[in-house]
Amino acid sequence: MDEPKYTISTAAKLMGISVPTLRMYEREGLIIPFKKTSNQRLYSDRDIERVMCIRKTINEDKINIEGMRRVLALIPCWAIVKCSAEDRAHCEFYSGHTKPCWMINHKKNVCKDRECRTCEVYRSFGNCASIKEKLKELLP
């Protein structure tokens, strides 16, 4: 499920979209594909699922990319990774509200050693309803 196995053209073909579109989603901060040391992208089945979900929400529900990004920017990472007050003080994400945490530089806090792609925060968004589910879980 999480094994990066599809090249970008294979993944694009699987989903019926173009290669530049996949790269665009990445540039816009919606997905984080695996990268080989040569910088080549690889996609897992979970990545495919995620992109299909993004695609559906954009095409059928008519949200735009900025809207998706703002929704992702509300995932309460601080409560998920349980970072310290010290960490938060140095975190651009904690004070912002326009970009998801994985688009932000985080050299100075607990996240500096985490790989965002595998972080629970990024993965909280598996399908479209799951961010709210996460909030329900954290706020009983």
Place this chain on the structure above:
Amino acid sequence: MDEPKYTISTAAKLMGISVPTLRMYEREGLIIPFKKTSNQRLYSDRDIERVMCIRKTINEDKINIEGMRRVLALIPCWAIVKCSAEDRAHCEFYSGHTKPCWMINHKKNVCKDRECRTCEVYRSFGNCASIKEKLKELLP
């Protein structure tokens, strides 16, 4: 601040937008103006502030209306009004994730006697950063 005092044309003039635009924002679930018994809309200074914020986010930050709605749909009302498990079981909002709670019918739960316009949940969105601030407050 909260006193409904401007008619729709006055409010529109104050903000430099058209009357149909104001009605559209309402139809889309972004604002809830006060309504006289005759159904005529009235806007308070807080309403004006809210609309200006929505406008800025749409025009400058390029989010679209569906995006705004999805962001509003993440306000954790259940934790704010502290509704019961019973209430949640009967609440369409609690199980959905596409519309803010005030767009949902709520006859069967604790919200049935609340006026959404004056509810803290609706008012959590005073300016654009405040939803995340609310989450920070609730999730220390």
Place this chain on the structure above:
DNA sequence: CAAACTTGATACCCGATAGTATCAACTTTC
């Protein structure tokens, strides 16, 4: 009661944005 305004609805327009095509340079594969 008449003028001004509001109501919901429909029809229309223009700009912006999601998506594609194409490029030269570089990697992978066999």
Place this chain on the structure above:
DNA sequence: GAAAGTTGATACTATCGGGTATCAAGTTTG
């Protein structure tokens, strides 16, 4: 080592959604 594929970048297009204008019918106001 040659063919196939990937990289980032730029340029382009078609669509569609935010916003406005306008309507007849109803309401306020003075």
